[in-house]
Amino acid sequence: MTAFAGAEAEIGSLLINCELRSVNHRYCDISLKLPERLRFAEADIRAAISARLKRGKIECALNYKKRDAEQTYEFNEAAVKGLLAATAAIEKYMDGPKPFSALDVLAFPGIQQEQEGERDSLQRGINELLDKALIDLVVAREREGEQLGQLIEDRSASMRKLVERAKARMPEVLRLLREKITERIKELVAEPDFDRLEQELVLLAQKLDVAEELDRLQNHIDEVSRILAQDEPVGRRLDFLMQEMNREANTLGSKSADKEMTGISIDLKVLIEQMREQIQNIE
Incomplete structure (x- = not known):
């Protein structure tokens, strides 16, 4: 489901902002954007x-800024030495001023600790x-x-x-099929065997009977309402x-x-497809 939530808090020496975005996805796909x-x-x-979301493409982004410009910094001395040694070797091949300052060094991943x-x-x-951002996101998704x-x-x-129309139809x-076949046989056969005709019509009616399909459709529709609740x-x-x-x-x-039954079938499939598209957005 499409939703957005954000929260911000002062944690220790940092002011941290959390943003959550959710868009439609068949499964739960979590993407994180975190500073080092x-x-x-x-x-x-x-x-x-x-644990809170079972479906959707979820993007979570955290960023921070320091609250106190006067605070002291601790850094990984070994990482700094290694970085400077590597740059010193590279600078042999370069002319002009050094490529970065001490502040640039602090920005490298793994330097600050x-x-x-x-x-x-x-x-x-x-x-x-x-947790606060997730609560807001869940509320938006529920809405x-x-x-x-x-x-x-x-x-x-x-x-x-439509199902009721099909049952009534x-x-x-x-009846119309019976009349059509009977008239056609009378045109083609001088003395039709009506007993044999009756047997064939019963078999044809069994093949065309859709009562079971309509009953199952009705049950599925009822189940949709039950699940939604x-x-x-x-x-x-x-x-x-x-x-x-x-x-x-x-x-x-x-x-x-029958033309009308064909139309009912098409209308049913259109509605099912519309429902299927919407269900992709439901957790």
């Missing part, structure tokens, strides 16, 4: 998101910040889910009407139901011996 200093929190962030104990407090603060649920219910109601279809992720179950409903609608169309 906060990379240690990646595993916990993924676990927290996957947290003060003792700061990582634990950062992790706790990030967990709380992410969209309610709207999508109503759209699906509306289409289910339209499908119920079927006896007339068989549940307070849990339902997207994949609805996906499966759409496949089953489409199969029944296709069978209805293939057995059709």
